[in-house]
Amino acid sequence: MAASAAQVQARVDLTEARIAALSAPSGEAGWAVEARREATARLRAAGLPTRRDEYWKYTDPATLTQAEATRASLFEASGEVPLYSGIDRLKIVFVDGVFDAAQSDDLTGEGLEVDRLSEALKKDIHWARDLYGVLETRGQDPVLRPLAALNTAFATDGVVIRATGKVSKPVSFVYLHQDESSDAILHHLVRVEPGAEVTVLENGPAAARFNKCMEIDVADGGAFHHVRAQGRDHERRAVTHMFARVGEGATYKSFSLTANGVLTRNEHVIEIAGDDAVAHVAGAAMGDGASGAFHHDDTVFITHDAQRCESRQVFKKVLRNGAEGVFQGKILVKPGAQKTDGYQISQALLLDEDSSFQAKPELEIYADDVQCSHGSTTGALDETALYYLRSRGVPRAEATDLLVLAFLAEAIEEIEDERLRGDIHTRLEQWLERRRQA
Amino acid sequence: MTALDTEIREGVERETVEAVKALGGKYKYGWHSDIEMDFAPKGVNEDIVRLISEKNGEPEWMTDWRLQAFKRWKQMDEPDWAMVNYPPIDYQDQYYYAKPKSMREKPKSLDEVDPELLRTYEKLGIPLKEQMILAGVEAGEEGGTEPRRVAVDAVFDSVSVGTTFQAELEKAGVIFCSMSEAIQKHPDLVKKYLGSVVPITDNFFATLNSAVFSDGSFVYVPPGVRCPMELSTYFRINAENTGQFERTLIIADKGSYVSYLEGCTAPQRDTHQLHAAVVELIVLEDAEIKYSTVQNWYPGDENGKGGIYNFVTKRADCRGDRSKVMWTQVETGSAITWKYPSCILRGDDSQGEFYSIAIANNAQQADTGTKMIHLGKRTKSRIVSKGISAGRAQNTYRGLVSMHPKAKDSRNYTQCDSLLIGDKCGAHTVPYIEVKNNSSRVEHEATTSKVDDDQLFYCRSRGMDEEEAVALVVNGFCREVLQALPMEFAMEAQQLVAISLEGSVG
Numbered sequence: 001m002a003a004s005a006a007q008v009q010a011r012v013d014l015t016e017a018r019i020a021a022l023s024a025p026s027g028e029a030g031w032a033v034e035a036r037r038e039a040t041a042r043l044r045a046a047g048l049p050t051r052r053d054e055y056w057k058y059t060d061p062a063t064l065t066q067a068e069a070t071r072a073s074l075f076e077a078s079g080e081v082p083l084y085s086g087i088d089r090l091k092i093v094f095v096d097g098v099f100d101a102a103q104s105d106d107l108t109g110e111g112l113e114v115d116r117l118s119e120a121l122k123k124d125i126h127w128a129r130d131l132y133g134v135l136e137t138r139g140q141d142p143v144l145r146p147l148a149a150l151n152t153a154f155a156t157d158g159v160v161i162r163a164t165g166k167v168s169k170p171v172s173f174v175y176l177h178q179d180e181s182s183d184a185i186l187h188h189l190v191r192v193e194p195g196a197e198v199t200v201l202e203n204g205p206a207a208a209r210f211n212k213c214m215e216i217d218v219a220d221g222g223a224f225h226h227v228r229a230q231g232r233d234h235e236r237r238a239v240t241h242m243f244a245r246v247g248e249g250a251t252y253k254s255f256s257l258t259a260n261g262v263l264t265r266n267e268h269v270i271e272i273a274g275d276d277a278v279a280h281v282a283g284a285a286m287g288d289g290a291s292g293a294f295h296h297d298d299t300v301f302i303t304h305d306a307q308r309c310e311s312r313q314v315f316k317k318v319l320r321n322g323a324e325g326v327f328q329g330k331i332l333v334k335p336g337a338q339k340t341d342g343y344q345i346s347q348a349l350l351l352d353e354d355s356s357f358q359a360k361p362e363l364e365i366y367a368d369d370v371q372c373s374h375g376s377t378t379g380a381l382d383e384t385a386l387y388y389l390r391s392r393g394v395p396r397a398e399a400t401d402l403l404v405l406a407f408l409a410e411a412i413e414e415i416e417d418e419r420l421r422g423d424i425h426t427r428l429e430q431w432l433e434r435r436r437q438a
Numbered sequence: 439m440t441a442l443d444t445e446i447r448e449g450v451e452r453e454t455v456e457a458v459k460a461l462g463g464k465y466k467y468g469w470h471s472d473i474e475m476d477f478a479p480k481g482v483n484e485d486i487v488r489l490i491s492e493k494n495g496e497p498e499w500m501t502d503w504r505l506q507a508f509k510r511w512k513q514m515d516e517p518d519w520a521m522v523n524y525p526p527i528d529y530q531d532q533y534y535y536a537k538p539k540s541m542r543e544k545p546k547s548l549d550e551v552d553p554e555l556l557r558t559y560e561k562l563g564i565p566l567k568e569q570m571i572l573a574g575v576e577a578g579e580e581g582g583t584e585p586r587r588v589a590v591d592a593v594f595d596s597v598s599v600g601t602t603f604q605a606e607l608e609k610a611g612v613i614f615c616s617m618s619e620a621i622q623k624h625p626d627l628v629k630k631y632l633g634s635v636v637p638i639t640d641n642f643f644a645t646l647n648s649a650v651f652s653d654g655s656f657v658y659v660p661p662g663v664r665c666p667m668e669l670s671t672y673f674r675i676n677a678e679n680t681g682q683f684e685r686t687l688i689i690a691d692k693g694s695y696v697s698y699l700e701g702c703t704a705p706q707r708d709t710h711q712l713h714a715a716v717v718e719l720i721v722l723e724d725a726e727i728k729y730s731t732v733q734n735w736y737p738g739d740e741n742g743k744g745g746i747y748n749f750v751t752k753r754a755d756c757r758g759d760r761s762k763v764m765w766t767q768v769e770t771g772s773a774i775t776w777k778y779p780s781c782i783l784r785g786d787d788s789q790g791e792f793y794s795i796a797i798a799n800n801a802q803q804a805d806t807g808t809k810m811i812h813l814g815k816r817t818k819s820r821i822v823s824k825g826i827s828a829g830r831a832q833n834t835y836r837g838l839v840s841m842h843p844k845a846k847d848s849r850n851y852t853q854c855d856s857l858l859i860g861d862k863c864g865a866h867t868v869p870y871i872e873v874k875n876n877s878s879r880v881e882h883e884a885t886t887s888k889v890d891d892d893q894l895f896y897c898r899s900r901g902m903d904e905e906e907a908v909a910l911v912v913n914g915f916c917r918e919v920l921q922a923l924p925m926e927f928a929m930e931a932q933q934l935v936a937i938s939l940e941g942s943v944g
Contacts, residue, residue, distance in 0.1 A: 350876030353843070355876060358871065361884070370858070374884050376869075377880065378873040
């Protein structure tokens with residue numbers, strides 16, 4: 001249905017108001033200025049999203065697109081050991097979206113080149129030139145992602161990482177939230193050279209409103225692992241984009257854990273470009289609407305454009321007290337992408353009457369020799385299982401948590417690294433226990 | 439089916455082979471009859487709407503209803519969200535009304551119907567004459583000794599040319615007649631129910647239909663009556679450049695049951711023809727409607743030249759508690775199919791089922807599926823969709839399962855499987871799942887794969903040629919849906935499956 005003139009104008013106004021609230025960075029190299037200019041043009045051409053857009057049918061982007069961020073109070077997780085603290089890692093800290101050198105480690109590592117984005121964009125010659133905004137642009141077709149274009153145009157900080165060999169320890173982004181009305185736009189680049197391997201960790205709420213974009217280019221035979229825990233600040237809002245290109249025989253694996261947050265929209269746009277490549281995306285979300293609201297949206301678009309590739313999407317959500325879960329997943333198999341193996345599962349456990357789950361698991365297939373499947377289920381906790389546990393003397397609340405953990409485990413299993421997997425699992429256990437005792 | 443011409447193999451019944459052979463190589467219903475027609479002038483405007491209404495001898499309220507729809511239609515945009523591509527349709531370059539001249543004076547009985555018309559239906563295998571039906575198809579082996587009888591309403595281009603078995607149905611209290619007749623004879627029923635499931639504001643094609651529909655079938659089954667025979671409508675587009683817009687309204691009153699079959703064909707023409715039908719089903723307490731369709735409109739030639747644009751709105755409203763609807767469709771024809779038979783499960787414990795086979799070969803495009811809207815408590819729905827793509831065709835399943843907060847303890851199971859034959863076609867799945875309460879369970883599964891090489895190899899090692907083997911495998915793939923069809927429809931559908939895929943292998 002064509003939009004009315006008033007609707008078209010409203011979108012222009014919305015977009016211009018947002019742009020007006022942002023300032024263009026200065027002192028950047030010519031190519032960076034050009035990349036920013038093109039991104040702004042993309043943003044203006046598309047206009048910021050509204051609920052009327054098909055791609056935002058289940059998630060209202062209003063608070064993500066309005067000119068100013070809505071205030072979000074800080075969350076005190078007293079006595080909680082920060083995630084990944086037992087793991088040797090290269091720590092890079094951002095406070096409300098600003099790089100904090102004092103809290104961060106030196107930006108060096110074996111098999112690794114790290115730069116601040118702002119530095120990279122100032123240099124006339126830098127590898128970042130071939131990546132900044134490039135995968136984001138490719139990801140605009142066939143579905144427009146204006147919030148990502150906005151990110152490329154106005155990102156204020158971020159890090160560019162180039163893995164040249166097997167990176168010995170994970171690069172860990174820690175996002176601290178200290179200002180109740182912070183509005184952060186971060187853009188990271190990751191380039192994995194042929195045969196190289198890197199793990200990127202992320203955790204923390206980052207800001208009251210967080211718009212993050214990561215462009216990842218995994219060259220032939222390379223491997224990229226990503227484990228993320230999105231902060232538990234109840235009132236935070238986030239929209240994140242992961243744009244990846246996966247080369248021949250390369251691996252891309254990403255896992256996200258989300259507990260709380262008023263609004264989270266995580267998008268993955270993955271292009272499998274080389275033969276025999278693998279892309280896995282997984283997510284576990286645990287939402288409680290009692291602490292305000294909880295709306296969690298996983299939007300995944302995987303394009304198979306090569307032969308004998310495998311993709312997996314595993315998304316699990318546990319929702320209570322009016323929490324809302326959304327899954328929009330798509331597998332696109334292009335002509336000639338024979339022997340594709342595509343799998344997708346999205347499941348929601350609704351713990352009470354008020355919670356809801358909406359899913360749109362799509363397949364679009366133009367090659368015949370493929371195996372693609374998707375499944376989606378929604379329902380309540382299995383009363384029989386609960387009854388069994390209770391008959392063994394486990395109290396109801398504990399039994400519920402046990403079943404919740406078991407339900408989420410399938411997604412957590414997708415994390416390849418044992419220590420990280422254990423860390424995430426333990427964390428989830430602790431959260432459930434704290435909740436039970438509260 | 440080249441092999442059929444040569445020899446008949448062991449294990450394959452001669453009869454089956456001959457039946458398939460008889461169904462012929464290419465599109466079997468591609469001929470057209472030379473029948474003198476009355477056309478309304480090309481294009482659509484208020485005068486045309488009035489003219490159609492006048493030709494049907496409609497009362498003023500009906501004319502106003504149409505005009506209201508037309509007014510609305512002029513403000514609407516053609517939907518573009520479906521995965522189908524076609525050049526823009528010039529809605530002013532179509533005839534909206536075509537009527538065989540011999541029908542100018544409505545014949546009082548079938549004996550007065552133009553023999554050329556009857557020959558057309560005879561050629562299509564539609565036994566319009568009651569005697570022919572009496573000689574009709576035997577029921578299945580265990581299905582009792584009574585021959586199965588089917589009452590037929592035949593629609594030729596814009597008008598219904600005859601409805602059989604009316605007298606016998608009347609005895610049971612069942613009203614089965616053309617829509618135009620119903621408007622005149624049963625205005626209260628029509629007024630009460632027409633547009634109550636698919637309102638005139640519903641969507642572009644349905645609204646156009648509301649304005650210009652020329653005829654269609656009307657069924658009313660009174661409380662507690664089990665319709666003594668299957669009812670059927672046969673649609674035939676004959677005239678060139680003519681859109682067919684029929685309207686079907688079926689009301690199953692409390693505790694009644696009716697099974698309704700619908701078949702369609704059209705002649706082979708170079709130009710595309712528009713078909714925009716609306717079907718409304720109203721199911722009251724404890725009633726059940728089974729609605730089966732074998733859609734075999736002309737699909738166009740190998741290069742996508744010609745063929746029917748099939749833009750259909752079908753919806754059932756399960757108003758009463760414990761009411762039940764079953765949609766079964768075999769979609770093999772049409773250049774473009776845009777069709778989503780839906781169920782509104784309003785009554786508590788109501789049930790909706792949707793079984794579909796959609797085959798797209800050559801340049802065909804199909805975007806079809808269903809909507810199950812659960813509003814009542816303990817409502818159940820089941821969706822089984824089998825999509826088969828071959829040649830350069832695109833086949834999309836698009837569906838919605840919605841569980842409203844009040845639809846406690848409801849249940850949905852969805853299975854959509856796609857089969858690809860050849861590497862130039864596409865198979866797509868676009869399901870929407872919306873669950874707003876936790877006591878309901880929703881399960882959705884979808885798979886896409888190609889015809890299994892092992893199965894093909896097995897069949898071929900038993901002496902079948904590749905096309906036969908593919909047809910067999912595909913029929914197996916569709917089994918669950920074929921089983922949901924009434925017996926003789928299932929037979930026809932099975933043959934259609936084989937024919938539709940002809941030339942898709944190798």
